[in-house]
Amino acid sequence: MNDWHSWAAIAVFICTYALIISEKIHRVAAALGGAGLMLAIGATDDVSAFYxxxxxxxxxxxxxxMGMMMIVGVLKKTGLFEYLAIWAVKRARAKPFRVMAMLMVITAVASALLDNVTTVLLIAPVTLLVCERLGLPSAPFLIAEVLASNIGGTATLVGDPPNIIIASRAGLTFNDFLIHLAPLSAILIVVLIAMCRFLFRKTFVYDEERAAEIMELDEREAIKHPRLLIQGLIVLTLVVAGFVLHPVLHFEPSVVALLGSGLLVAVSKVETGDVLKEVEWPTLAFFAGLFVMIGGLIHTGVIKEVSNALADAIGGNEAGGSMVLLGASAALSGIVDNIPYVATMGPITHDLVNQMGGAPDHVMWWALALGADLGGNATAIGASANVVVLGIAERNRQRITFWEFTKYGLIVTAVTVVISAGWIWLRYFALA
Structure with a gap:
């Protein structure tokens, strides 16, 4: 990295990241400012940044x-989320920890079938209503669900975007992920629920009066527009089917989501302007700025240098190399988005696997997937789902700060990565 653009890009990224952490200015302003500086110093250009x-x-x-936010915006008008909130609380007998555990399991399972961003977009509104009904702070519940979504998404090929990239590069199938990662994902969810019982113990205050009021409610009365609900659920079902059938249809999730949102707006009588108001535009702007900044690091070769250094450290040692790859991927994915990281590490891991004479389902691929997916829990901007939920919380005046999320995320990431290291060692080396 002798080019001054590389060092300038690193400086811009570090300074922007520091501003996001310090929260001295809004994270959207910091990300867009950082993106502007990357363009200004020539670390990237308009073609690289936008095309x-x-x-x-x-x-x-x-x-x-955007597409999923529009669909969720229409469904919010039907009363569906109020219905689900009341239903969930009644099934959990209005006990706060039971409610949290139920929502976490639902989130994890849904994240394995959908992508984790879509899942949190659907679950977050329900959570906000549940907490309002029970008189509880929503931040612990939202944080717990994001952590569960990132862990649940690890289980399948379609659960997290890095998995799709890895599957394409390694030639892995949907069943390969189920066999190698789904059992571990289930174990980690159980561990996460147990951890949340301790981490958020001060949150679980049972209000007998509120509980009694909710238990007397009829959730069916929450549905305001039955016709619109049926239309929305049909479209959502089609969208989910489109996500699951991605390997067959070859439609990107973005295309499926846009087709679904366009269809729902077209067939319903909801005003387009009202639907667009439900889109979290600041969150989308934050993502755009973040992508441009990370693109500057890729364009100048910074991420490639880091990846090459990691490959040199691994060498031909399978056991030690898988542990290094797992830990380094978790650490880096908490700082930069795991999608470009995995895209950069994919070819390098492929070469390492070939050098080791490994099969397509070699342990190195699972180490990369686990590190990238679980590392996303480490910080508030480590994964797309994290950023989305922070945006939803802020819009509903339930702001979650960077450090409020990260202090829990770091603990969960450390524990889950250590367990994953033990899983890798036992399954692929000790018991192989």
Missing amino acids: SEESGVDWNVIFLL
């Missing part, structure tokens, strides 16, 4: 979010 698949804005993520 490059490797180092530009990931428009698939942006339009996936």
Whole structure:
């Protein structure tokens, strides 16, 4: 990295990241300012920032979010989320920890079938209503669900975008992920629920009076527009089917989400302007700025240098190398978005696997997937789902700060990565 652009890009990224952490200015302003500086110093250019698949804005993520936000905006008008909130609380007998555990399991399972961003977009409104009904702070519940979504998304090929990249590079199938990662994901969810019982113990205050009021409610009365609900659920079902059938249809999730949102707006009588008001525009702007900044690091070769150094450290040692790859991927994915990181590490891991004479389902691929997916829990901007939930919380005046999320995320990441290291060692070396 002798080029001054590389060092300037690193300086811009570190300063911007420090501003986001300090919260001296709004994270959207920091990200857009950092993106502007990357363009100004020549670390990237307009073509690389806006058109490059490797180092530009990931428009698939942006339009996936926009499309799903529009669908969720329509469903909010039907009363569906109020219905689900009352139903969930009644099934959990209004006990706060039971409610949290139920929502976490639902989130984890849904994240394995959908992508984790779509899942939190659907679950967050329900959570806000549940907490309002029970008189509880929503931040612990939202944080717990994001952590569960990132862990649940680890289980399948479609659960987290890095998994799709890894599957394409390694030639892995949906069943390969189920066999190798789904059992571990289930174990980690159980561990997470147990940890949340301790981490958020001060939150679980049972209000007998509120509980009694909710138990007397009829959730069916919450549905305000049955016709619109049916239309919305049909479209949502089609969208989910489109996500699951991605390997067959070859439609990107963003295309499916945009088709679904367009269809729902067209067939319903909801005003387009009202639907667009439900889109979290600041969140989308934050993502765009973040992508441009990370693109500057890719364009100048910074991430490539880091990846090459990691490859040199691994060498031909399978056991030690898998542990290094797991830990380094977790650490780096908490700082930069795991999508460009995995895209950069994919070819390098492929070469390492070939040098080791490994099969397509070699342990190195699972170490990369686990590190990238679980590392996303480490910080408030480590994964797309984290940023989305922080945006939803802020819009509903339930702001979650960077450190409020990160202090829990770091603990969960450390524990889950250590357990994953033990899983890798036992399954692929000790018991192989």
